[in-house]
Amino acid sequence: MEENQKPNHEKLDEGIDFGVSRLTPEKIEAAINAVFNRETGARFRAYVETCIHCGLCADACHFYLSRDKDPRFSPAGKVKQTVWPMLKAKGKVDAEMIRQAARIAHTECNLCKRCAIYCPFGIDIAYLMSMVRRVIHKLGATPLYLQDTAHSHAATMNQMWVKGDEWIDTLQWQEEEARAEFPSLRIPLEVEGADIMYSVIAPEPKFQAQLIYQMAAIMHTAGVRWTMPATMGWDNSDMAMFSGDNEIMGRIKRAHFDTAARLRVKRIVMGECGHAFRSVYDMGNRWLGWARPPIPIVHAIEFYYELLKSGRLRIARKYEKPVTLHDPCNVSRGAGLHEMARYVADQICEQVVEMHPNREYNYCCAAGGGVINCGPPFKNTRVLGNKIKAEQLFDAKSRGAQTMIAPCHNCHSGLHDIVHHYEVGLEIKFFGDIIYECMEKE
Amino acid sequence: MHALYEWVAGPLTWVAFAVFVIGLVFRLVQVLVMVRKTEPFIFTYMSWKFSLRSIGRWLVPFATLRWRTSPVMTVATFAFHLCLLVTPVFVLSHIVLWDEAWGVQWWALPDAVADVMTVVVIAGCLFFAGRRIVRREVRFLTDASDYFLLALTAAPFVTGFLAYHQVTQGAGMTIAHMISGQVLLAAIPFTRLRHMLLGWLTRAYMGSEFGGVRRARDY
Numbered sequence: 262m263e264e265n266q267k268p269n270h271e272k273l274d275e276g277i278d279f280g281v282s283r284l285t286p287e288k289i290e291a292a293i294n295a296v297f298n299r300e301t302g303a304r305f306r307a308y309v310e311t312c313i314h315c316g317l318c319a320d321a322c323h324f325y326l327s328r329d330k331d332p333r334f335s336p337a338g339k340v341k342q343t344v345w346p347m348l349k350a351k352g353k354v355d356a357e358m359i360r361q362a363a364r365i366a367h368t369e370c371n372l373c374k375r376c377a378i379y380c381p382f383g384i385d386i387a388y389l390m391s392m393v394r395r396v397i398h399k400l401g402a403t404p405l406y407l408q409d410t411a412h413s414h415a416a417t418m419n420q421m422w423v424k425g426d427e428w429i430d431t432l433q434w435q436e437e438e439a440r441a442e443f444p445s446l447r448i449p450l451e452v453e454g455a456d457i458m459y460s461v462i463a464p465e466p467k468f469q470a471q472l473i474y475q476m477a478a479i480m481h482t483a484g485v486r487w488t489m490p491a492t493m494g495w496d497n498s499d500m501a502m503f504s505g506d507n508e509i510m511g512r513i514k515r516a517h518f519d520t521a522a523r524l525r526v527k528r529i530v531m532g533e534c535g536h537a538f539r540s541v542y543d544m545g546n547r548w549l550g551w552a553r554p555p556i557p558i559v560h561a562i563e564f565y566y567e568l569l570k571s572g573r574l575r576i577a578r579k580y581e582k583p584v585t586l587h588d589p590c591n592v593s594r595g596a597g598l599h600e601m602a603r604y605v606a607d608q609i610c611e612q613v614v615e616m617h618p619n620r621e622y623n624y625c626c627a628a629g630g631g632v633i634n635c636g637p638p639f640k641n642t643r644v645l646g647n648k649i650k651a652e653q654l655f656d657a658k659s660r661g662a663q664t665m666i667a668p669c670h671n672c673h674s675g676l677h678d679i680v681h682h683y684e685v686g687l688e689i690k691f692f693g694d695i696i697y698e699c700m701e702k703e
Numbered sequence: 704m705h706a707l708y709e710w711v712a713g714p715l716t717w718v719a720f721a722v723f724v725i726g727l728v729f730r731l732v733q734v735l736v737m738v739r740k741t742e743p744f745i746f747t748y749m750s751w752k753f754s755l756r757s758i759g760r761w762l763v764p765f766a767t768l769r770w771r772t773s774p775v776m777t778v779a780t781f782a783f784h785l786c787l788l789v790t791p792v793f794v795l796s797h798i799v800l801w802d803e804a805w806g807v808q809w810w811a812l813p814d815a816v817a818d819v820m821t822v823v824v825i826a827g828c829l830f831f832a833g834r835r836i837v838r839r840e841v842r843f844l845t846d847a848s849d850y851f852l853l854a855l856t857a858a859p860f861v862t863g864f865l866a867y868h869q870v871t872q873g874a875g876m877t878i879a880h881m882i883s884g885q886v887l888l889a890a891i892p893f894t895r896l897r898h899m900l901l902g903w904l905t906r907a908y909m910g911s912e913f914g915g916v917r918r919a920r921d922y
């Protein structure tokens with residue numbers, strides 16, 4: 262039958278394949294039962310036992326919609342191929358099953374939770390998939406690239422193996438560059454008692470240093486009392502959260518919060534990143550036992566909103582090209598910032614063309630949830646798996662949009678690949694890019 | 704035959720109700736104890752306001768994104784569940800039995816209306832079965848147990864319909880009706896039909912998460 266999973270002996274991923282090659286039935290059984298019976302509880306049971314197999318969640322998922330409605334890509338379909346057999350066999354499944362489960366949970370689900378608003382019972386399939394990832398993690402079969410970032414987190418407390426001196430060098434380099442434009446600009450390091458600690462994700466110092474420049478320019482222009490840490494704890498990203506390595510996730514988050522506490526700042530402001538935001542208000546804080554982040558954390562969207570609304574930042578001339586706004590899952594469906602994002606977009610752009618669906622109903626970029634971090638072996642999975650996004654963008658373009666604002670790093674990269682592959686022809690920008698370009702720079 | 708009827712209408716009915724009620728209460732307690740033991744943080748996030756906001760939305764046809772985007776299913780499932788829950792409680796012949804047993808009475812549906820509602824339940828089950836065959840995403844999730852649950856649900860209504868219209872001679876059909884109804888009641892706590900109970904809880908939790916933490920709509 263077309264829908265049956267053919268055993269696939271092709272190479273999948275070095276990390277998965279190597280991990281799986283070392284598995285024994287005993288190890289598999291122990292890991293599954295440890296996670297499903299001991300680490301999870303009522304929620305996991307209730308989700309699995311309540312699902313009535315109605316398939317209403319299918320239309321939520323961009324993978325399903327993009328793959329000609331192949332049911333293997335539907336949310337409950339993914340549960341059927343992973344959780345059900347593991348539970349039914351009480352953990353006695355074979356290594357090939359684990360291999361396929363790693364592929365499904367890690368590369369064919371973005372943990373975007375769109376399906377949670379499609380299921381009449383509110384069954385959280387993203388949560389079920391992250392529990393499958395947890396099993397895979399315990400079995401040492403995490404995709405190679407993702408595992409590498411988790412290792413980097415563990416060893417350096419940042420995602421990209423950025424060394425301590427490299428970090429400070431990069432900030433000083435950006436400060437120097439920016440002082441050509443704003444002679445008195447500083448990127449203040451280690452200022453105890455500042456109002457704000459600004460934190461970024463490691464790809465910024467690694468290869469997008471101009472984003473730090475732009476934020477420094479915005480902070481400077483708005484007269485914010487801010488600081489950045491010179492120690493580890495500056496990176497707010499958290500790929501361990503997606504690799505199922507909760508222990509490392511907790512360590513990273515603790516380092517981030519501790520650093521802000523050490524600097525005695527009032528708030529943490531973080532750059533335009535979605536998953537990092539999820540890690541502080543949803544996942545990491547809970548693992549550490551905080552119902553809410555222990556120090557108020559403000560996403561860049563909300564920060565820009567405050568600066569524009571209060572008039573601390575003024576726009577000299579609005580961005581002229583019509584823009585469309587992509588709502589990243591983790592800041593809209595995840596944290597309700599979509600109306601603020603619209604306020605900001607309206608303040609800085611001449612014209613905003615909505616894409617449909619939008620706000621918390623928006624389709625995921627297919628890069629999130631650690632999928633893009635699984636690297637080149639799965640680039641096609643997410644690009645071909647998001648044809649629906651390309652259609653959504655084409656539609657916005659046909660109504661005039663020329664630029665797309667994507668206030669999230671993962672979305673940015675994922676959408677870049679989609680725009681490129683389907684030749685959508687939209688320019689992609691962060692809010693920061695446009696604000697920096699259009700603000701009054703006195 | 705009469706002794707059998709008496710036995711099915713009497714003791715067996717009480718057994719079925721007892722299993723149904725105690726089973727559901729047991730399930731509820733089990734879930735709550737488990738939450739307390741393994742995930743007490745869930746109580747931290749539960750909010751009456753957002754639970755009810757979510758449940759309220761989902762109880763109204765076309766009030767959620769999903770109900771609007773699947774209109775046929777929405778009409779079918781609301782008609783099905785409404786008739787499924789209302790008919791057995793308000794059909795005259797059941798009220799008569801309550802009256803005989805406990806001397807309580809309440810308003811009854813006109814027989815013709817109850818008849819139509821019975822047909823709606825049966826049609827609903829046929830519709831769900833058809834969906835399971837025709838729609839790929841549902842077929843992929845379907846195994847024998849799903850058809851079994853549909854048959855289990857339809858059985859008391861089919862037999863009730865036949866008994867009412869006296870399609871067969873004697874009390875056989877009525878007894879079949881009573882037994883199938885009792886089996887259904889007793890099966891609810893132990894099959895996926897327990898969504899009748901757990902569905903409210905999962906919805907309330909998701910509503911609370913979306914309302915309180917995510918500040919977004921879950922409907």
Ligand code: HEM
Nearest residue numbers: 313314315381382780784831832852853856896898899902
């Ligand atoms: C009292 C509260 C109940 C609620 C809120 C409820 C809700 C739901 C929902 C949301 C679904 C999902 C799919 C759909 O929309 O059709 C569903 C399916 C279903 N329910 Fe219920 N239900 C309840 C009680 C019952 C009871 C008591 C039964 C049977 C005795 C039942 C039988 C079914 C069946 C058979 C389906 C599956 C349809 C299929 O095969 O696709 N429900 N229910």
Ligand code: SF4
Nearest residue numbers: 322370371373374376
């Ligand atoms: S990718 Fe999103 S919609 Fe699809 S199954 Fe995962 S969480 Fe659900």
Ligand code: SF4
Nearest residue numbers: 312313315316318380
């Ligand atoms: S919509 Fe909900 S109940 Fe229906 S199949 Fe999907 S997860 Fe299960």
